Amino acid sequence: MNADVIVIGAGIVGAACADALSERGLRVAVIEQDIPGGGATAAGMGHLVVMDDNAAELALSAYSLSLWKDLVGDRPQRHEYSGCGTIWIAADEEEMQAAMEKAQNLAGHGLLCEMLTPAALYAREPQLRAGLAGGLLVRGDGLVYPPKTTRILLDRAMRRGAVTRRATVTAIEDNCVMLNDGSRHLAQHIVLAAGARSSALLPALPIEPKKGHLAITDRYPGFVKHQLVELGYIKSAHAPSGDSVAFNLQPRPTGQILIGSSRQFDTIDPAVEPAMLQRMLRHAARFTPRLTELNIVRTWTGFRAATPDGLPLIGPCDARRGLWLATGHEGLGITTSLATAQLLAAQIQNETTRIPFAPYLPGRFHD
Amino acid sequence: MTDLSITLHIDARSISVEPGVTVAAAIALAGGGVTRLSVHGHPRAPLCGMGVCQECRVTIDGRAHQLSCQTLCANGMHVLTASEGAA
Numbered sequence A: 001m002n003a004d005v006i007v008i009g010a011g012i013v014g015a016a017c018a019d020a021l022s023e024r025g026l027r028v029a030v031i032e033q034d035i036p037g038g039g040a041t042a043a044g045m046g047h048l049v050v051m052d053d054n055a056a057e058l059a060l061s062a063y064s065l066s067l068w069k070d071l072v073g074d075r076p077q078r079h080e081y082s083g084c085g086t087i088w089i090a091a092d093e094e095e096m097q098a099a100m101e102k103a104q105n106l107a108g109h110g111l112l113c114e115m116l117t118p119a120a121l122y123a124r125e126p127q128l129r130a131g132l133a134g135g136l137l138v139r140g141d142g143l144v145y146p147p148k149t150t151r152i153l154l155d156r157a158m159r160r161g162a163v164t165r166r167a168t169v170t171a172i173e174d175n176c177v178m179l180n181d182g183s184r185h186l187a188q189h190i191v192l193a194a195g196a197r198s199s200a201l202l203p204a205l206p207i208e209p210k211k212g213h214l215a216i217t218d219r220y221p222g223f224v225k226h227q228l229v230e231l232g233y234i235k236s237a238h239a240p241s242g243d244s245v246a247f248n249l250q251p252r253p254t255g256q257i258l259i260g261s262s263r264q265f266d267t268i269d270p271a272v273e274p275a276m277l278q279r280m281l282r283h284a285a286r287f288t289p290r291l292t293e294l295n296i297v298r299t300w301t302g303f304r305a306a307t308p309d310g311l312p313l314i315g316p317c318d319a320r321r322g323l324w325l326a327t328g329h330e331g332l333g334i335t336t337s338l339a340t341a342q343l344l345a346a347q348i349q350n351e352t353t354r355i356p357f358a359p360y361l362p363g364r365f366h367d
Numbered sequence B: 001m002t003d004l005s006i007t008l009h010i011d012a013r014s015i016s017v018e019p020g021v022t023v024a025a026a027i028a029l030a031g032g033g034v035t036r037l038s039v040h041g042h043p044r045a046p047l048c049g050m051g052v053c054q055e056c057r058v059t060i061d062g063r064a065h066q067l068s069c070q071t072l073c074a075n076g077m078h079v080l081t082a083s084e085g086a087a
């Protein structure tokens, strides 16, 4: 491996980094222990969504969505892309107020959104239960099939000379990685993009696995037309501890319905837990009652790499010389992968960045 | 003497069958082969006959994705196969 940069992990974040770095002329080697795109990237929903819990999250996700638009371009089917948009569902007046604030916030970033009265909401999504207060439609959001995009990014990097190697990194040293066959490989830069397993290589990293369950139905084309998310999601998804479920329904381009989502701390067992699944599905059926008539064909789990403040770690890490982090993307790593890669590659190359990169620097957790 | 006491509708056709006949068999008797279409629009037909392959799915009385090989015909039943655009 004769590389300027070694990227550890070929999830969507590692693949995007390989793409961005090779585009800048660097020789890139990617080390992946399993299948590219097979980790959290294969487990996620693939929702491309602007999130605005804080200014830094909004800046990163909005920037990334503009990069997605360029990447998907005029060949959306390669990524199984759908520009379905998101409807944030308000159950009551309090959530309607939150939707209004969200709309103002997003509009301030030039994002197209529209408040929906109950009548407008039911006209768009007749499967929703009666009695909801309304919603917010965010038009620019969409969805992809993340393993496909991962493959596309990796192939693009390989056409520029990047190489991939199937091996497990067992240790990171100064400007060096050690593999499970005992070999050592030097490079000026090491990029750690190992998702939730990053802390296995650097135990001091502030990353915790957050387990999630998903279920997918058979094909029921037109059952819902937008990605539907409850505004209550924000309250439940960011609870610092405890198990939670939130209503999150996605219309796949195949006509299947992807049902999310759950969050659990303190477990690394990937088994599907019937009790958690039941809780998640019951909650979903409260929003779309006829969901109970649909056949579920598959259920699975995945692990999000959660940081204490919910923002990813993008930038240099002083634990080792030459080490850079691109991890900790929690539930938003598909969306923010492309912007992450641009911010990281620009820092490595000392270029200016389109948005400030300071909020994502790993150093924020040291004082 | 055969007892063709059950009459059901398969797409636009009506067919009478004996009690105990499955919907998959009735579709075959009615001259249809195709039960469903794949994501890319390819026709599919019953394969295993025992509830495993999922290829025999049809819409029965408005409910999509019912296994025709595991469902017995009933009087007045409405069956939609892929020839009527059921997925």
Ligand SMILES: Cc1cc2nc3c(=O)[nH]c(=O)nc-3n(C[C@H](O)[C@H](O)[C@H](O)COP(=O)(O)OP(=O)(O)OC[C@H]3O[C@@H](n4cnc5c(N)ncnc54)[C@H](O)[C@@H]3O)c2cc1C
Residues within 6 Å of the ligand: A008, A009, A010, A011, A012, A013, A014, A031, A032, A033, A034, A035, A036, A037, A038, A039, A040, A041, A042, A043, A044, A045, A046, A047, A048, A049, A167, A168, A169, A170, A193, A194, A195, A196, A197, A198, A201, A211, A212, A213, A214, A260, A261, A301, A302, A303, A304, A305, A326, A327, A328, A329, A330, A331, A332, A333, A334, A335, A336
């Ligand atoms: C249930 C669920 C739903 C989600 N929904 C969404 C969503 O709708 N939208 C969104 O934007 N995000 C979503 N996410 C989050 C998103 O999936 C992740 O943030 C993203 O996939 C992280 O990508 P990654 O490349 O960092 O990690 P991963 O995809 O996990 O990739 C890391 C790779 O590193 C490899 N690796 C690890 N350790 C080593 C080692 N020592 N040596 C070699 N290789 C190694 C792994 O095998 C893996 O392939 C969801 C996540 C979950 C779990």
Ligand code: FES
Residues within 6 Å of the ligand: B045, B046, B047, B048, B049, B050, B051, B052, B053, B054, B055, B056, B057, B067, B068, B069, B070
């Ligand atoms: S024919 Fe195989 S499931 Fe019915």
